[in-house]
Amino acid sequence: MLEAVRVEKSYAVRTQGRMKAFHAVRPTSFRIEEGASYALVGESGSGKTTLSQILMGLLPPTAGDILLDGASIAGKSARRDRNVAAQLQMVLQDGKSALDPRFTVYDSIAEPIRNLLKLPREKERELVVSLMQRMELSEKHLHNRAGELSGGQQKRVCIARAIAVSPRLIIFDEAVSGLDVIVRKHILDLLKALRRERPCAYLFVTHDMDVAMYMAETIHVMKEGEIVERVTCKGNQTLFVHPYSRLLVSSMA
Amino acid sequence: MNRYVVKRFIGLIVVLMGVSILSFLMIEISGTDPAEAIARRASFNVTREQIEVVRLELGLDRPIVERYFRWLAGILTGDAGMSTYSNRPVIEDLRVYLPITLTLVGLSLAWVVLFALPVSLACARYPGGILDHVVRWLTLLGICTPTFWLGFMLLILFAVRTPIFSVLPEAGIKGYLLPSLTLAVPILSAGIRILRGSLLSEANRDYVTYLKVRGHTKRDILYRHMLPNALPPIITLFCQYLGYLIAGSAVVESVFSLKGIGTYLVGCILAADSTAVAACVLIVATVFVLANLMGDLINRMICPWMVRETND
Numbered sequence: 261m262l263e264a265v266r267v268e269k270s271y272a273v274r275t276q277g278r279m280k281a282f283h284a285v286r287p288t289s290f291r292i293e294e295g296a297s298y299a300l301v302g303e304s305g306s307g308k309t310t311l312s313q314i315l316m317g318l319l320p321p322t323a324g325d326i327l328l329d330g331a332s333i334a335g336k337s338a339r340r341d342r343n344v345a346a347q348l349q350m351v352l353q354d355g356k357s358a359l360d361p362r363f364t365v366y367d368s369i370a371e372p373i374r375n376l377l378k379l380p381r382e383k384e385r386e387l388v389v390s391l392m393q394r395m396e397l398s399e400k401h402l403h404n405r406a407g408e409l410s411g412g413q414q415k416r417v418c419i420a421r422a423i424a425v426s427p428r429l430i431i432f433d434e435a436v437s438g439l440d441v442i443v444r445k446h447i448l449d450l451l452k453a454l455r456r457e458r459p460c461a462y463l464f465v466t467h468d469m470d471v472a473m474y475m476a477e478t479i480h481v482m483k484e485g486e487i488v489e490r491v492t493c494k495g496n497q498t499l500f501v502h503p504y505s506r507l508l509v510s511s512m513a
Numbered sequence: 514m515n516r517y518v519v520k521r522f523i524g525l526i527v528v529l530m531g532v533s534i535l536s537f538l539m540i541e542i543s544g545t546d547p548a549e550a551i552a553r554r555a556s557f558n559v560t561r562e563q564i565e566v567v568r569l570e571l572g573l574d575r576p577i578v579e580r581y582f583r584w585l586a587g588i589l590t591g592d593a594g595m596s597t598y599s600n601r602p603v604i605e606d607l608r609v610y611l612p613i614t615l616t617l618v619g620l621s622l623a624w625v626v627l628f629a630l631p632v633s634l635a636c637a638r639y640p641g642g643i644l645d646h647v648v649r650w651l652t653l654l655g656i657c658t659p660t661f662w663l664g665f666m667l668l669i670l671f672a673v674r675t676p677i678f679s680v681l682p683e684a685g686i687k688g689y690l691l692p693s694l695t696l697a698v699p700i701l702s703a704g705i706r707i708l709r710g711s712l713l714s715e716a717n718r719d720y721v722t723y724l725k726v727r728g729h730t731k732r733d734i735l736y737r738h739m740l741p742n743a744l745p746p747i748i749t750l751f752c753q754y755l756g757y758l759i760a761g762s763a764v765v766e767s768v769f770s771l772k773g774i775g776t777y778l779v780g781c782i783l784a785a786d787s788t789a790v791a792a793c794v795l796i797v798a799t800v801f802v803l804a805n806l807m808g809d810l811i812n813r814m815i816c817p818w819m820v821r822e823t824n825d
Contacts, residue, residue: 316726317726318722318725318726344728345726345727345728348726349726350722350723350726352719352722352723353719354719357718357719357720358718358719358720358722358723359720360720360724360738360742361720361742361816362738362741362742362816371727372727375727376727405817
């Protein structure tokens with residue numbers, strides 16, 4: 261479905277008075293298959309967020325290409341057509357910051373429905389309410405704004421908004437970081453259940469190997485801009501052989 | 514909202530009472546004996562007995578609390594006493610000078626609105642670009658430049674070397690253009706920097722990233738989403754400056770020979786006319802407090818989410 265073909269990203273940085281290229285992402289290729297679940301794991305600065313932003317078209321790659329069903333979409337977020345925008349969705353780390361503070365819960369969830377699906381008002385409301393129910397959000401929050409919700413509730417609104425247009429891939433960029441363990445587990449279970457109900461590929465971009473092991477079938481371990489190991493582990497942590505991957509596994513709680 | 518407005522109005526009355534007490538005390542502790550000042554206005558050679566007669570006639574021998582309430586009642590009914598500086602009732606002076614200052618301040622704020630929004634939006638759209646750098650330096654200069662120097666420079670440039678305007682006050686709106694621009698420059702500069710900063714901090718928020726992912730255009734994100742969220746600080750600044758401008762217009766008024774409340778207030782201070790000074794201070798403070806209230810109410814109207822978050 262989505263393919264990264266020898267994608268790389270480098271920036272010119274000044275060190276000791278001389279310009280040097282800093283490779284945020286070294287040439288990397290991988291495929292995301294329909295309905296599968298992946299994780300991109302690495303410490304801060306490993307290049308995983310840069311890579312996810314390139315996948316979503318937020319950053320243009322220095323070299324290489326991003327293909328959606330064989331068509332290039334690299335660096336085209338602002339010019340992307342509705343059809344492509346509906347297929348790829350993203351859930352970001354800070355739930356409060358990810359929701360426009362002026363928007364109510366209803367507006368936030370309805371925005372992609374209104375702009376991408378163009379449903380009549382009645383149907384739009386039905387869909388918003390059913391999504392809220394599915395995300396275990398009470399209807400009384402319909403007219404609340406992001407600042408009036410808890411961290412877990414904000415995250416549920418972000419997920420409801422992401423699934424509203426039935427995307428084919430959702431990228432979760434540190435999407436459950438900062439939540440307490442109980443809320444995090446609850447949201448991850450909800451995501452698992454959602455994937456059983458409506459087939460959709462997941463890509464978890466996280467520093468937390470625990471989350472990656474729990475959610476992803478295939479884990480890509482990133483270090484210094486490079487994918488150092490890919491393991492289709494399905495929860496089996498003994499399959500990791502790279503020392504950096506072993507270090508991440510050993511740091512799990 | 515209605516409860517909030519009522520609460521704020523009650524608070525406003527309390528603040529204004531406090532201001533009126535301080536203004537009245539200013540007359541008391543100024544060292545000028547009002548009875549003597551009034552007696553000497555009629556004739557310079559007055560005896561102590563004549564001063565005491567004036568004191569008795571005007572009730573200035575009454576306890577301070579009684580005199581405060583009489584003064585306050587006078588202010589509320591449009592009688593702020595006589596000015597020893599102009600030998601006229603203070604209220605008549607204010608009727609002449611206040612509209613001049615209000616026109617000057619109103620025009621200054623118009624400059625701010627006219628330029629702050631488009632310039633900040635252009636800078637925030639291309640941060641780090643040439644325009645952004647140029648504006649950054651110009652606004653820094655604008656904040657640091659003293660208004661009296663800027664006023665003189667504008668007069669030299671546009672009234673002496675290129676005589677588009679007159680050095681002496683001109684009738685109509687033309688006479689206010691240079692003074693209002695002079696008064697506006699520091700606020701405009703600060704306003705541009707604040708709005709630009711506010712817009713750029715919105716640009717780093719995740720909802721903007723989400724909108725980009727969703728395929729919204731840069732223009733749509735900037736105007737429809739970032740700008741409304743970035744407005745509260747500039748509205749607060751704008752309303753606070755309204756009070757500062759009225760209080761601080763004296764320098765610009767004297768550079769451009771405008772007879773506004775600023776120059777009147779300075780004249781009254783130099784002439785030790787505490788009655789007029791107290792009335793002016795009360796008016797400036799009232800405008801200041803009302804402008805702050807207006808800023809809060811506008812923010813609550815356009816950003817209701819801020820209110821609920823504060824309440825939480």
